[in-house]
Amino acid sequence: MKVLKLAAVIDGSGNLHLDIPTELPAGTVDVVIVLNPSIPDTPQIKPYDFSDLAGRLSWQGDSVVAQRMLRDEW
Structure with missing residues (x-):
């Protein structure tokens, strides 16, 4: 198993294109x-911080x- 990390860009249509060279032999792999x-x-x-507008009621x-x-x- 090999872990690869790379930065990629998603295009305007929402597609991610990856072209990753590997050292693995030709065959089926799980991705x-x-x-x-x-x-x-x-x-x-x-x-916005609304805390300056909030207050407390002093109830007697x-x-x-x-x-x-x-x-x-009622």
Whole structure:
């Protein structure tokens, strides 16, 4: 068994063409291909951080009692 690692490019139609010279004799072989997308060289833009817009409610009293009062109004 021989393991080969190489960089390849997928063309616009989604096809991957491989031309790999080997030292193996002519005959039938099993081929296993693992495709792992390369990480681009350009830094990715981070999604917007909404943490500065989020806050906390300072609740005075029992929140369960207040919820039940609001529910009973219906």
